[in-house]
């Protein structure tokens with residue numbers, strides 16, 4: 710591999726798995742930030758964009774390499790957008806998908822089918838270096854409904870509770886290839902790779 714490594718500024722195993730599946734076929738040399746001992750940053754932003762920037766900047770600063778960060782989450786209409794940017798820590802620290810899912814079901818206990826709509830958001834930030842004044846930013850969403858009971862074993866996070874009416878299954882019931890093709894993250898990454906392929910002059 711002759712290309713410059715790209716740091717994936719995430720400590721989430723589910724995200725890292727998806728990034729590898731999506732980026733490895735492109736011949737990009739992608740490395741998790743743990744390989745460079747990048748510490749977890751405090752996500753103090755009030756938007757996905759701000760948090761993704763904080764993560765990418767720290768990973769790039771520590772590694773001296775270009776970095777790609779993902780800040781993502783679930784926005785539920787009946788909860789006025791919660792858990793949103795707090796999706797990973799919805800049920801407090803330490804982060805736990807299981808407790809987050811239980812909390813979500815509890816908060817939606819009185820909300821009938823048809824009013825349990827929401828969407829995943831994924832914001833990707835790519836920095837050429839830690840002080841890059843022109844971050845490449847892509848945001849994509851993925852609509853669905855929140856189930857009353859978990860279904861499926863695949864994916865991570867809220868996937869067993871995220872129902873796709875068009876597919877007639879939860880995200881956790883999709884194959885990983887299908888999830889990557891349809892998801893907020895898969896589509897955001899596709900757009901980012903296309904933008905990068907057009908070179909710096911294109912933006």
Ligand SMILES: O=P(O)(O)OP(=O)(O)OP(=O)(O)OC[C@H]1O[C@@H](n2cnc3c(O)ncnc32)[C@H](O)[C@@H]1O
Pocket residue numbers: 718719720721724752764779780781782783796797806809829864865866867868892894
């Ligand atoms: O910050 P990093 O280190 O990347 O890892 P994290 O898990 O803390 O990631 P976020 O701060 O971006 O929080 C995103 C949360 O949103 C949820 N989420 C995002 N994308 C998801 C997906 O594709 N499937 C299920 N849940 C998802 C999941 O609970 C994540 O923990």
Ligand SMILES: [Mg+2]
Pocket residue numbers: 752797
């Ligand atoms: Mg996080």
